[in-house]
Amino acid sequence: MSYISQKxxxxxxxxxxxxxxxxxxxxxxxxxxxDEKRQLGEIENRNKVLDADxxxxxxxxxxxxxARKLGIAAAEREENAERxxxxxxxxxxxxxxxxxxxxxxxxxxFVESPEFKDxxxxxxxxxxxxxxxxxxxxxxxxxxxxxxDAFKTQVIAGPNGPAFSFPLLDLxxxxxxxxxxxTWLRWPEATDAALVAEGDLKPEATLEPEEEAIALKxxxxxxxxxxxxLEDVDRIESIVQxxxxxxxxxxxxxxxxxxxxxxxxIVEVTxxxxxxGARAGIATLEALGYSPNAIGVNxxxxxxxxxxAMANTVAGAVRTGGAWGLPYAPATAFPQGTLYVxxxxxxxxxxxxxxxxxxxxxxxxxxxxxxxxxxxxxxxxAFAVTEAPAIVKVTVTEATAPETVAxxxxx
Numbered sequence: 001m002s003y004i005s006q007k008x009x010x011x012x013x014x015x016x017x018x019x020x021x022x023x024x025x026x027x028x029x030x031x032x033x034x035d036e037k038r039q040l041g042e043i044e045n046r047n048k049v050l051d052a053d054x055x056x057x058x059x060x061x062x063x064x065x066x067a068r069k070l071g072i073a074a075a076e077r078e079e080n081a082e083r084x085x086x087x088x089x090x091x092x093x094x095x096x097x098x099x100x101x102x103x104x105x106x107x108x109x110f111v112e113s114p115e116f117k118d119x120x121x122x123x124x125x126x127x128x129x130x131x132x133x134x135x136x137x138x139x140x141x142x143x144x145x146x147x148x149d150a151f152k153t154q155v156i157a158g159p160n161g162p163a164f165s166f167p168l169l170d171l172x173x174x175x176x177x178x179x180x181x182x183t184w185l186r187w188p189e190a191t192d193a194a195l196v197a198e199g200d201l202k203p204e205a206t207l208e209p210e211e212e213a214i215a216l217k218x219x220x221x222x223x224x225x226x227x228x229x230l231e232d233v234d235r236i237e238s239i240v241q242x243x244x245x246x247x248x249x250x251x252x253x254x255x256x257x258x259x260x261x262x263x264x265x266i267v268e269v270t271x272x273x274x275x276x277g278a279r280a281g282i283a284t285l286e287a288l289g290y291s292p293n294a295i296g297v298n299x300x301x302x303x304x305x306x307x308x309a310m311a312n313t314v315a316g317a318v319r320t321g322g323a324w325g326l327p328y329a330p331a332t333a334f335p336q337g338t339l340y341v342x343x344x345x346x347x348x349x350x351x352x353x354x355x356x357x358x359x360x361x362x363x364x365x366x367x368x369x370x371x372x373x374x375x376x377x378x379x380x381x382a383f384a385v386t387e388a389p390a391i392v393k394v395t396v397t398e399a400t401a402p403e404t405v406a407x408x409x410x411x
Contacts, residue, residue, distance in 0.1 A: 004057045011050045014043050038176055038355070045357045049241075052360040056373075060227075166253045168329040171294055171344035172383075175351050180216050182351045184386055185209040212384070216353050219251045220378030227371045237375065241358045244377035248356055256348060256383045257333030260296060260340055265388030270395045274305045274339065275312070277394035278323045281341030284392045294329040295322070296340030296391075302328045342391035353380035 021040060025032045032040065175182070190207040223240055230237055260266070269284055271277030278295055285292045297305070305323050322328055326341070334340065356379040362368045385391070 004054065007050050007053050007057075011047060011054065014047055014050070018043055034176065041176065041354045045355055049358055049360065056227075056230075056360075060231075166249050167294070167327070168256055168296065168331050168344070169249065169253050169350070171329055172256060172348045172350040173345050173386075175349055177216075177351055177353060180353070180380075181213060182216075182382065183211055183213045184349070184384070186212050186386065189389070212386075214351060214382045214384050216351065216380045216382045217255075218378060218380050219248050219255070220376065221247055222374050222376040224367065224372045224374050227373065230373065237360070240375050241377070244375060245356060245358060248377045248379050252350075252356075252379060252381060252383075253331055254333040255381075256350065257296065257331040259383045259385055260342075260348060260391060261333065261335065261338075263385040263388055263391075265385065266340075266391045266393050267389060268393045268395065270397050272396070272398040273308065274301060274396055275308050275323060277339050277396050278305065278326070278341060281339060281392040281394040282324055282326070285341055285343065285390070288389050290343045290346060290390045292326055292341050293343050293345060295326050296329045296331065296334055296342065296344070298334045298336045298338075299330040299332060301334075301336055301339070302330050337396050339394040339396070340391055341394060344391070346387045347385060347390035349384055349386045351382045351384070355379075 018040060021032060021036050025036065187209045188207065190205040193205070194203050196202050221244060223244065225236065225240060267284060267288070269277075269280050271280045281295070282292055305328070306321075309323065329344065356377065359376045359378075360373055361376075362373050367374060
């Protein structure tokens with residue numbers, strides 16, 4: 001199956017999926033669910049990419065067909081001209097025969113013509129005829145010697161690059177919204193219940209939520225690619241799209257970590273070491289009634305945690321990827337020397353206008369005339385700590401590692 005046939009088939013399958021989602025909602029007698037809305041958004045964004053690919057292919061195919069027809073017409077004109085010359089050969093008295101196309105020179109042919117040589121220097125001379133720009137003699141053939149070196153060999157785009165993961169984003173509560181801003185309720189803890197004697201009036205709890213609002217921000221970047229590069233360089237479009245998407249997701253994860261680091265409502269504790277700090281954070285969080293699901297940590301501190309775990313056990317050099325049964329959620333935006341133990345699904349909300357999207361178009365400035373396409377990756381999103389007590393910030397006070405199990409047992 002050809003490349004464009006695969007795109008068309010995928011587009012048809014997506015239409016069937018969309019219809020299936022709406023049919024299922026109609027059968028239930030309700031609206032589409034949030035998960036179905038997210039799925040529809042993903043399919044819609046993928047369809048935009050497919051439509052752009054299909055349109056670009058159709059445009060190229062149309063241009064190729066026009067060029068083919070022009071080539072056939074030009075060949076027919078030359079063939080007719082050669083046939084006429086065979087039936088009525090031109091006179092050598094007024095037409096100079098060219099030795100080779102590469103040797104053609106207007107000045108040389110003029111001074112070598114009989115008319116020029118017979119001219120005595122006075123009076124009127126006879127006219128001479130030279131081949132015009134449209135003639136076969138005038139048009140020199142294009143050879144490989146005139147082709148730039150860059151186009152003599154096939155260019156390979158190279159590897160796709162590292163496969164980044166974004167564990168912090170995967171933990172967050174993601175809310176897809178249909179407006180440019182979101183409002184949510186921040187709930188405080190209710191006052192403790194009272195011991196009520198039989199027949200006494202029961203007290204009302206103090207529980208007043210506060211409204212919070214946040215506006216979405218746009219995270220985006222783009223890169224231009226020529227149509228020639230798309231045709232000549234293998235996989236270049238998919239590689240550029242993947243790298244642009246990763247750039248947007250890295251920025252989104254950094255933004256999520258930033259709101260955690262800067263939130264003033266998070267509970268704070270201190271501990272002498274990373275291992276002790278992680279355990280203290282777990283205990284503090286559980287005392288508040290939450291179940292932690294990860295440890296937010298700088299990648300360098302995640303390595304320190306693994307080294308400490310190795311030094312204090314007999315497991316050897318094993319990369320655990322977590323501490324005290326909790327996985328790490330590494331992000332460079334987390335400051336070194338600090339851990340964030342939390343139930344991140346409860347604590348942080350990712351407000352999302354739609355899925356991170358990739359667009360391809362030539363509708364930018366004079367890009368259409370320059371045969372250039374813009375590949376754009378963007379996301380509209382905002383992050384907020386919507387349940388601050390569900391995260392505990394742990395500050396490590398000592399830089400030195402604790403004694404190993406072997407060292408303690410030798411005392």
